[in-house]
Amino acid sequence: MNADTSMDLSLLGAAEAASALAEGRISSEELVAACLERIKIDEERVQAWTYIDPEYALSQARAVDLMRREGKALGPLHGLPVGIKDIIDTEDMPTEDGTVLHTGRTPSEDATLVSMLRAAGAIIMGKTVTTELATYSPGKTRNPINPEHTPGGSSSGSAAAVAARMVPLAIGTQTNGSVIRPAAYCGVVGYKPSFGLISRHGVLKQSRPLDQIGVMARSVEDVALLAEQLIGYDENDPDTRPRARPKLREIAMQEPPLPPTLAFVKSPIWKQADAQCRDAFAELTAHLGERVEEFKLPDGFKNAWKWQQTIMEADLAKNFEPEYQNGRDKLSETLRSQIERGRKVRAVDYNKALDQIPALNSALNHLFELRYEAIITPATAGTAPKGLESTGSPAFCTLWTLCGLPAITLPLMQGEDGLPLGVQLVGPRGSDARLLRTARWLLAQVQSD
Amino acid sequence: MNADTSMDLSLLGAAEAASALAEGRISSEELVAACLERIKIDEERVQAWTYIDPEYALSQARAVDLMRREGKALGPLHGLPVGIKDIIDTEDMPTEDGTVLHTGRTPSEDATLVSMLRAAGAIIMGKTVTTELATYSPGKTRNPINPEHTPGGSSSGSAAAVAARMVPLAIGTQTNGSVIRPAAYCGVVGYKPSFGLISRHGVLKQSRPLDQIGVMARSVEDVALLAEQLIGYDENDPDTRPRARPKLREIAMQEPPLPPTLAFVKSPIWKQADAQCRDAFAELTAHLGERVEEFKLPDGFKNAWKWQQTIMEADLAKNFEPEYQNGRDKLSETLRSQIERGRKVRAVDYNKALDQIPALNSALNHLFELRYEAIITPATAGTAPKGLESTGSPAFCTLWTLCGLPAITLPLMQGEDGLPLGVQLVGPRGSDARLLRTARWLLAQVQSD
Numbered sequence: 009m010n011a012d013t014s015m016d017l018s019l020l021g022a023a024e025a026a027s028a029l030a031e032g033r034i035s036s037e038e039l040v041a042a043c044l045e046r047i048k049i050d051e052e053r054v055q056a057w058t059y060i061d062p063e064y065a066l067s068q069a070r071a072v073d074l075m076r077r078e079g080k081a082l083g084p085l086h087g088l089p090v091g092i093k094d095i096i097d098t099e100d101m102p103t104e105d106g107t108v109l110h111t112g113r114t115p116s117e118d119a120t121l122v123s124m125l126r127a128a129g130a131i132i133m134g135k136t137v138t139t140e141l142a143t144y145s146p147g148k149t150r151n152p153i154n155p156e157h158t159p160g161g162s163s164s165g166s167a168a169a170v171a172a173r174m175v176p177l178a179i180g181t182q183t184n185g186s187v188i189r190p191a192a193y194c195g196v197v198g199y200k201p202s203f204g205l206i207s208r209h210g211v212l213k214q215s216r217p218l219d220q221i222g223v224m225a226r227s228v229e230d231v232a233l234l235a236e237q238l239i240g241y242d243e244n245d246p247d248t249r250p251r252a253r254p255k256l257r258e259i260a261m262q263e264p265p266l267p268p269t270l271a272f273v274k275s276p277i278w279k280q281a282d283a284q285c286r287d288a289f290a291e292l293t294a295h296l297g298e299r300v301e302e303f304k305l306p307d308g309f310k311n312a313w314k315w316q317q318t319i320m321e322a323d324l325a326k327n328f329e330p331e332y333q334n335g336r337d338k339l340s341e342t343l344r345s346q347i348e349r350g351r352k353v354r355a356v357d358y359n360k361a362l363d364q365i366p367a368l369n370s371a372l373n374h375l376f377e378l379r380y381e382a383i384i385t386p387a388t389a390g391t392a393p394k395g396l397e398s399t400g401s402p403a404f405c406t407l408w409t410l411c412g413l414p415a416i417t418l419p420l421m422q423g424e425d426g427l428p429l430g431v432q433l434v435g436p437r438g439s440d441a442r443l444l445r446t447a448r449w450l451l452a453q454v455q456s457d
Numbered sequence: 458m459n460a461d462t463s464m465d466l467s468l469l470g471a472a473e474a475a476s477a478l479a480e481g482r483i484s485s486e487e488l489v490a491a492c493l494e495r496i497k498i499d500e501e502r503v504q505a506w507t508y509i510d511p512e513y514a515l516s517q518a519r520a521v522d523l524m525r526r527e528g529k530a531l532g533p534l535h536g537l538p539v540g541i542k543d544i545i546d547t548e549d550m551p552t553e554d555g556t557v558l559h560t561g562r563t564p565s566e567d568a569t570l571v572s573m574l575r576a577a578g579a580i581i582m583g584k585t586v587t588t589e590l591a592t593y594s595p596g597k598t599r600n601p602i603n604p605e606h607t608p609g610g611s612s613s614g615s616a617a618a619v620a621a622r623m624v625p626l627a628i629g630t631q632t633n634g635s636v637i638r639p640a641a642y643c644g645v646v647g648y649k650p651s652f653g654l655i656s657r658h659g660v661l662k663q664s665r666p667l668d669q670i671g672v673m674a675r676s677v678e679d680v681a682l683l684a685e686q687l688i689g690y691d692e693n694d695p696d697t698r699p700r701a702r703p704k705l706r707e708i709a710m711q712e713p714p715l716p717p718t719l720a721f722v723k724s725p726i727w728k729q730a731d732a733q734c735r736d737a738f739a740e741l742t743a744h745l746g747e748r749v750e751e752f753k754l755p756d757g758f759k760n761a762w763k764w765q766q767t768i769m770e771a772d773l774a775k776n777f778e779p780e781y782q783n784g785r786d787k788l789s790e791t792l793r794s795q796i797e798r799g800r801k802v803r804a805v806d807y808n809k810a811l812d813q814i815p816a817l818n819s820a821l822n823h824l825f826e827l828r829y830e831a832i833i834t835p836a837t838a839g840t841a842p843k844g845l846e847s848t849g850s851p852a853f854c855t856l857w858t859l860c861g862l863p864a865i866t867l868p869l870m871q872g873e874d875g876l877p878l879g880v881q882l883v884g885p886r887g888s889d890a891r892l893l894r895t896a897r898w899l900l901a902q903v904q905s906d
Contacts, residue, residue, distance in 0.1 A: 322804035355771035355807035
């Protein structure tokens with residue numbers, strides 16, 4: 009049936025695979041089989057999955073192959089396997105939220121985003137490991153680049169599975185730094201769209217003003233392809249809005265009309281960046297020359313981390329109250345402390361913290377309007393820390409997540425330990441397509457050396 | 458210039474006046490002069506205004522008259538005087554919020570809704586009295602029907618001014634019952650649109666999830682005419698949404714395709730209704746016969762008043778913190794206590810209360826989908842209480858305001874004390890035009906006797 013089966017199809021990016029599928033050069037069954045083969049080889053070492061049923065994945069693939077042969081391809085993701093973080097409801101697989109308290113939980117409905125994936129023809133490959141209730145306490149996943157290191161969290165399994173070529177695409181979520189951090193640690197592209205673009209209905213709720221959906225893949229084009237299918241209004245998520253679907257992929261693939269200028273924002277927590285991160289950014293910004301200018305945020309920004317903590321912990325306390333009331337002995341000490349701090353937060357302080365978000369955004373808008381196409385800043389304080397007892401710090405993502413800005417991490421650099429070091433670009437809220445275009449431009453600047 | 462000047466133009470409703478203006482039968486200057494004459498006669502007794510400059514009102518009127526003569530009429534409110542509650546910013550008049558703490562406050566910008574009024578050609582007649590920071594402590598206004606009775610609050614001056622024919626139209630706000638209650642007490646039509654339809658940018662903030670703008674006039678057509686010009690998306694009010702402007706007036710003037718069935722909801726606080734209110738409703742529902750059915754809300758609804766209090770007091774504590782910190786000795790004892798209770802509310806309890814809103818709404822949607830076009834229920838527990846030390850109870854509005862449902866009060870009945878008794882209709886969220894249509898239908902049922 010095709011000429012490409014001699015190659016390992018797990019090497020294909022999503023966009024490449026989509027073309028090969030559309031042109032009949034490969035079948036979804038072959039692609040899924042190649043990914044399953046990667047899982048078979050590497051899963052014991054990586055531990056990215058909490059639920060996978062190879063036969064069921066193949067049967068979905070055969071079904072979409074049949075549809076395609078009948079001229080009924082569903083959408084741009086037709087035949088592409090996608091890994092789903094295990095806090096996102098699936099009607100045909102368990103969703104256990106990374107806690108023994110939810111063992112055996114079987115939702116009766118797909119999350120909105122899972123329905124949208126199916127409507128676009130995607131194969132729901134399985135459920136990827138998350139940390140405990142998508143907070144800090146690690147799951148079993150290891151970093152595929154070096155299994156002695158953390159893959160990051162909380163979308164640990166999604167990042168590791170994409171890095172290990174077990175799937176070309178995966179879905180994560182970010183309340184603080186849970187898409188960008190694991191993507192950076194595992195050396196893949198992680199993209200967290202602007203707040204409110206992707207519905208969170210059917211996704212474990214940590215914090216309504218902070219929770220955001222993100223995607224992972226191995227190229228900018230691939231994250232654009234995936235995210236574009238997920239963006240849309242959902243009356244079940246009150247923070248989504250009716251609006252035209254942005255042409256993420258088309259615009260991402262264009263050249264910027266003028267060479268962009270980037271603002272290098274060290275951020276008020278720059279002292280947390282380790283030596284190899286600082287050195288790498290010094291080198292990178294030197295290389296970019298006049299295309300990048302250091303920009304110091306006003307002093308008020310240093311409180312953002314505290315405001316985020318106030319909001320997040322108060323919301324964890326409310327949303328995880330059933331788990332706390334009925335099974336606090338089965339929660340990690342870290343999460344229990346977060347909840348206990350959160351229970352004490354006063355409504356006035358919570359709401360004052362929330363009120364800061366538009367104020368921070370308006371200061372950042374000023375930066376973007378001034379002359380900068382995007383902010384360039386580390387994705388993490390350094391490469392993935394050694395050991396599996398922590399998922400590393402989300403601090404370099406906190407501010408942007410709090411503000412709901414679109415962010416992408418690119419695996420542009422490497423530490424002396426051989427592990428990837430992510431470069432994060434952050435754009436104005438709602439200008440997602442332009443951010444992806446700038447990301448591809450940046451890749452070209454660095455890779456053309 | 459016209460044939461109508463022998464009549465008292467203050468008797469005209471807004472829609473009638475708009476026609477007379479459009480046809481050149483009267484001028485805005487004449488209309489405004491007639492309203493000013495009413496103010497001259499009755500203001501000492503009623504005390505509806507906190508700021509009015511007759512010459513400035515007349516100069517606005519002459520300016521729009523000139524525009525009309527030049528063929529440049531601005532919109533459906535061209536030449537109509539509107540009273541503005543004194544918590545709504547106006548760039549050309551003080552906005553003092555009913556507290557000595559804000560004496561002399563002069564905003565530099567119009568509230569969005571004031572800009573919209575001007576864009577539709579309205580005359581900003583002056584600022585109407587509000588209670589202290591739009592909460593419970595009364596202003597100076599008296600009920601025009603009987604000055605020994607309260608006009609209700611917090612939109613006291615707006616209701617009284619419309620009732621006393623000082624203006625055909627006025628703007629109020631409602632966080633609990635501050636449009637419907639004074640309108641009912643003063644015997645005018647009060648309409649509070651669905652949450653999020655009218656921007657609150659430039660309006661004193663009490664509580665983001667509760668604050669809503671409302672309008673007052675002397676007919677359903679007139680409230681429709683006014684509200685329709687105010688509805689719209691405003692990026693400065695995060696709870697407004699881009700959507701098509703509903704055709705309030707056109708639909709309000711239509712006959713319902715089928716005779717509607719109303720749900721008579723006594724509400725869990727029915728015991729607060731006084732004897733004359735109960736009797737009047739017994740008579741009204743008997744008169745409406747099979748067009749009305751009593752409907753008992755599920756038990757869970759009885760907690761709604763407590764949830765509303767949790768949200769409102771926590772938000773008052775946050776939003777009035779500067780007033781509390783810098784001038785608590787100048788706040789009323791009532792407001793000080795509210796703020797002090799609010800300061801103690803925990804974020805988890807605040808957010809749990811907020812979470813009840815969609816739950817209550819979905820139960821109410823069930824009622825509307827079942828067979829009922831609207832809920833019929835008292836606007837207040839009885840007629841306006843005697844005395845000026847209180848503005849009466851908002852309790853019969855609390856549930857609907859909390860749920861963000863559109864509500865309208867009609868001056869359909871009278872108490873034995875000769876004071877008006879409002880009949881409140883409440884519709885499904887977003888179905889404002891149909892609610893107004895049902896209100897006109899109800900008027901016809903009662904007035905055709």
